[in-house]
Amino acid sequence: xxxxxxxxxxxxxxAVSFNQVSQADSFSERGREIIQKNRNAxxxxxxxxxxxxxxxxxxxxxxxxxxxxxxxxxDPNGLTVVPLSxxxxxxxxxxxxxxxxxxxxxxxxxxxELTDVKMILDDGKEISGKVVLRDRDLDLAFVRPLxxxxxxxxxxxxxxxxxxxxxxxxxxxxxxxxxxxxxxxxTAGRVKAVVEKPRRYYxxxxxxxxxxxxxxxxxxxxxxxxxxxxxxxxSDSLMEYLKNAGEMVLPAADIxxxxxxxxxxxxVPDEPESSSEDVGDSTxxxxxxxx
Numbered sequence: 001x002x003x004x005x006x007x008x009x010x011x012x013x014x015a016v017s018f019n020q021v022s023q024a025d026s027f028s029e030r031g032r033e034i035i036q037k038n039r040n041a042x043x044x045x046x047x048x049x050x051x052x053x054x055x056x057x058x059x060x061x062x063x064x065x066x067x068x069x070x071x072x073x074x075d076p077n078g079l080t081v082v083p084l085s086x087x088x089x090x091x092x093x094x095x096x097x098x099x100x101x102x103x104x105x106x107x108x109x110x111x112x113e114l115t116d117v118k119m120i121l122d123d124g125k126e127i128s129g130k131v132v133l134r135d136r137d138l139d140l141a142f143v144r145p146l147x148x149x150x151x152x153x154x155x156x157x158x159x160x161x162x163x164x165x166x167x168x169x170x171x172x173x174x175x176x177x178x179x180x181x182x183x184x185x186x187t188a189g190r191v192k193a194v195v196e197k198p199r200r201y202y203x204x205x206x207x208x209x210x211x212x213x214x215x216x217x218x219x220x221x222x223x224x225x226x227x228x229x230x231x232x233x234x235s236d237s238l239m240e241y242l243k244n245a246g247e248m249v250l251p252a253a254d255i256x257x258x259x260x261x262x263x264x265x266x267x268v269p270d271e272p273e274s275s276s277e278d279v280g281d282s283t284x285x286x287x288x289x290x291x
Contacts, residue, residue, distance in 0.1 A: 139226040
């Protein structure tokens with residue numbers, strides 16, 4: 001290879017390397033901008049849950065547990081989205097059972113009750129909250145602060161949403177556990193599937209339950225939530241049902257529509273027990289008991 005050809009090859013490789021480095025720098029910069037813009041709108045919702053199960057002829061089992069879930073503030077007044085499955089784990093099990101042929105053959109009840117809800121902000125401040133709306137079909141629970149915030153809270157604008165295609169790049173933003181000071185945690189991924197039926201969902205790599213997913217322009221794609229499974233008519237297997245259930249990203253437009261029905265805290269009574277018998281309801285607006 002003569003010197004001119006060698007020089008050309010060197011310059012070509014240098015140009016390619018520079019372009020790759022520039023793209024990486026651009027991705028990192030955009031990612032940090034998205035994190036900085038939205039981090040205060042990503043909360044931790046801590047809940048104390050009383051619940052258990054009862055089985056005909058075998059008694060019952062009850063326990064109290066503390067759990068934390070990712071919450072996404074979608075309104076400056078503090079309206080926050082949490083996966084319903086995180087607020088009602090026993091009801092989730094009951095839903096899975098009652099929706100399968102296997103479960104329908106069993107006389108078993110699952111009940112749970114939220115006894116305390118705290119919204120933990122980015123600075124560690126805790127705000128008492130209450131679940132004001134549930135949508136079991138979409139795995140959505142909406143939480144409001146018990147008292148209206150003195151100042152508008154940081155919130156993600158669901159009207160600034162994205163529509164992505166297969167292999168488009170994404171960023172998923174949530175928080176680490178209390179052991180690691182709940183610092184923001186981000187995962188880069190790509191759209192692995194776009195589901196159109198029974199409704200549009202996105203399957204995105206690197207997502208976690210309840211976390212919002214953004215495109216690289218900072219527009220929100222949606223929130224990662226549990227999706228219902230479906231068991232074939234010829235299958236009696238609970239495992240078949242569970243295999244078809246999972247988590248996918250629900251588009252922001254669907255969340256926005258459900259959120260429009262969320263009542264104010266004053267219109268909501270104290271937290272009632274929920275049970276597997278309630279499964280099958282879609283949107284459950286918690287209304288004031290007038291009796």
